[in-house]
Amino acid sequence: MTDAPNPRIAIIGAGPGGLCMAKRLIDEGYDDFVLLERNGGVGGTWYQNRYPGCECDVQSALYSFSFEFKPDWSKPYGRQPEILAYMEHIAEKYGILPHCRFGAEVTRAVWDDDRAVWTLTLGTGETVEAEVVVSALGMFNDLAYPDIPGLDTFRGTQFHSARWDWDHDLTGERVAVIGSAASAVQFVPEIVKTAGQVHLFQRTANWVLPKPDAPYTDEQLEAFRRDPTPLLAFRAEIESSMNKGMTFADPQQNAEREVAGLAAIDLVEDPDVRARLRPTHPFGCKRPLFANTYYPAFNRPNLELVTEAIERITEDAVVTVDGAVRTVDTIVLATGFAATKYLSAIDVVGRDGLRIDDAWNDGAQAYLGITTAGFPNLFMCYGPNTNNGSILTMIESQVEHVLLHLERMRSGEVAWVDVKPSVQARYNDEVQAAIAGVNVWQADCHGYYRSESGRIVTQWPFSMIEFDERTRALDPDAFVVGAR
């Protein structure tokens, strides 16, 4: 066996996943790679979501890469501008920017069985060839729009919260916010400060827990810069507590969190509003939300909670099923993302012409969330069933696993790898059995975890440590391989 030339590698997406992969490729001496990013810059989620109040809900001491510790987050849960700046800093510091091609949307990826090469087609029609593709296109890029009659007839301003229109001033306006989940709980308390009247249309009441988030003082920041030990200890502490609590399998812990959630709702003075904010699903059924300013915002006279379903939208108003008409100047759609598509967001064709849509007609699935049968040398970061805990921690495990495959290619041992369908099926059966054992995930709560087939395709049902342990080694028998 002789050393093979480094494979050409194409990474799709320059969010945290793409940046982490790129950084580690550079460390390991893989220089022939390109990051294809459809946006105009790096950062992914944190480049795109710029709504007022946008911030992390995992403490930044953990929502940061192990290779780039930052001692001076302005507060425990970093704000979007500083998370974006952190990602930009990584791209610059580790020499990733020269590998980036911005405005490069990948629309198609086709595997050539004979040449063992992927051809990626960009929106411009241009093509890029690579022996290896790493998909780091994230879960939260395809925006979900509500199917409400008349939405397209609205004559005022309208935008999705993930594409905030900062050129539009909401001061003094009548604003309808449709959706009351992760983004809304962060931006509603901000916009009520200046808007004339905000009507918040809620379909499902969510659990919103308080978080210890007082900004660090200058003295604390100076001390962390001098000696980051306490912050590193905090990182370890959060990781350990998340590892214990992330599966929502402990009824006692879930009950304690419900108590904390109900106590937070008690901050709302109006008993009728309080009652309608009370979730009807168990804690953990959907992604838990954390915010200190959400419930107190309902004590302002200019925030109305609307729980009647929307019947239609007219050119200047939102009409609910009870016949009430609320005239508004702006509609903000806080309706989230189509999170379960994964790679099938683009047209991917693997071995023997297998299309990803057909391979995944029962919903996305992959072995370790990283490889999916029939698609050789295609690796995923933040792939199916890897969502839980701090995503950056999960991404680091996936990236290290991809490097194990690349090492086999570089050593000349293999030219391509493709996970065996039986291995993938066994793995997914085990993951789905564990998911079935998480009671709170079986409730009906309109979350984003389920694919159209009803299968939960997003969640990792074990701890982050367990994911790291499972991905740390590579089982050569799990793969069909092609020789050089």
Ligand SMILES: Cc1cc2nc3c(=O)[nH]c(=O)nc-3n(C[C@H](O)[C@H](O)[C@H](O)COP(=O)(O)OP(=O)(O)OC[C@H]3O[C@@H](n4cnc5c(N)ncnc54)[C@H](O)[C@@H]3O)c2cc1C
């Ligand atoms: C508002 C919000 C808050 C969040 N808060 C947290 C949190 O507190 N903790 C946590 O762990 N996670 C959080 N997440 C999840 C977050 O998405 C991940 O933590 C992380 O950003 C995933 O990184 P990624 O690189 O896999 O995906 P992304 O950050 O989504 O980046 C993917 C990149 O791929 C690009 N791309 C997509 N399709 C194509 C294509 N076809 N061609 C070229 N480029 C493409 C996108 O433009 C994007 O830049 C949050 C998500 C949102 C939306």
